Amino acid sequence: MKKIGVLTSGGDAPGMNAAVRAVVRKAIHDGLEIAGIFNGYQGLIEGKIEQLQLGSVGDIIQRGGTMLRSARSSEFMTEEGRKKAVEQMKRHRIDGLVVIGGDGSFRGAFELVKMGIPCVCVPATIDNDINGTQFTIGFDSALNTVIDAIDKIRDTATSHERTFIIEVMGRDAGDLALWAGLAGGAETILIPEEGYNMDEIISRLKSGTGRGKKHSIIIVAEGVMSGSALSDLLKEKAEIETRVSVLGHIQRGGSPSARDRVIASQYGARAVEVLNEGRGGVAIGMQNNVVVDYELEVVFEPSDHSLDMELYKLSKELSI
Structure with missing residues (x-):
């Protein structure tokens, strides 16, 4: 290896910049x-490639998002698009590639591996x-963002x-x-791996009300159903009124936690090694x-x- 490339692909996650910084500085340290490949696989196809120096990644370890930016690429899903990407790597004398992203990004890298390009995925x-x-990088930061939101929403839930x-x-993952x-003390947690039992949810809510509990927090992963759909079901089946907060993309943003900065590094x-x-x-x-x-x-592999x-068992035991 004389020259390597780095790109970020798919949805952004806090800590991506810390990973880019580590790749750049470790590469330079090792000679x-x-x-840097900008805009993911689409940028690789289009040749949006720049030589990076130590200063190129200064003051980014604390920043969310990705300085290399990210983009979806339908063109890269085609054999012709991947051939263009490989040609760009040859043109820029890039011997290997570090891909930072999720499952879709890894699948793209695997296609390049089949074409003889050494790829390592982060x-x-x-x-x-x-x-x-x-x-994974970003999980801890997003988790802390969600917990902060739960704490604030609980204040309002208690007041009203x-x-x-x-x-x-x-x-697909809960x-x-x-x-x-668990960290936010939610009374009910709905995850894709377990689905849901509406009778059990209603029973748990009514049990809390029966012992004088005035408020409850329900966490639902989007892969189970939407918050509004769950709210409608509770209204229809038990006449339980709820309020819904959809955290959305706020979970992806913000400064990465110390843990994410360390594991990204x-x-x-x-x-690079x-x-x-x-x-x-x-x-x-x-x-x-x-x-x-x-x-x-x-x-x-489907079930690893x-x-x-x-x-999950503990969360149920502690939310009685």
Whole structure:
């Protein structure tokens, strides 16, 4: 390896900039040239590539979003688009690529690996849904954003003696809803892995009311249903009035937490090391608080990522 590239793709996550910074500075420290690819895979196709220096990534470790920006690319999904991307890498003498993003970004990198391009993937998604790693960059920051919102909403719920439904992100994985619900003291948590039982939800709410409880917080991951749909069901089946807060993209923004800055730095640096070892088709992650690397194919296995169901059980036990 003489020169490597780095890009961010898919939805942004707090800590992406910290990962970019780590890749750039570790590469330069190890004697490599480093190129920044702007606007994800679409930027790679279009040749939006710039040489980066130490100062290029100064003062970004604390910033949310991604300085390299991100974009969806339908063109990259085609074989012709991927060929253009490879030609751009050859034109700019890029020997290997660090891809920072989620599942879709990893799948794009895997296609490049099949074409002979060494790629190392760094997991960055607030959903924490990448197989092979316990934690993704951005999850902790988003979690703290959600908890802060729960705390504020609970003040209003208490004042007005209401039940509030808070809808959080999580299409296929309930990590964000579960961790936020447990940390925020939610009475009910709905996650995609478990679905929901409306009779149980109603029974839990009425049980609380029966012992004099004046308010409740329900956390629902978007992959289960929307907050408004749940509100309508509670109104229809039990005449329970609720208020709904959809946190939406606020969960992706803001300054990354200290934990996300640290793991982003660790993941980014390890990605450079793996490329420098002459390896590609690799993902970086964490297992038992140790940074690891593993074959990229693991990410695409259907059942490797599993929610901590002990946490889910605990959340139910503590919200009686």
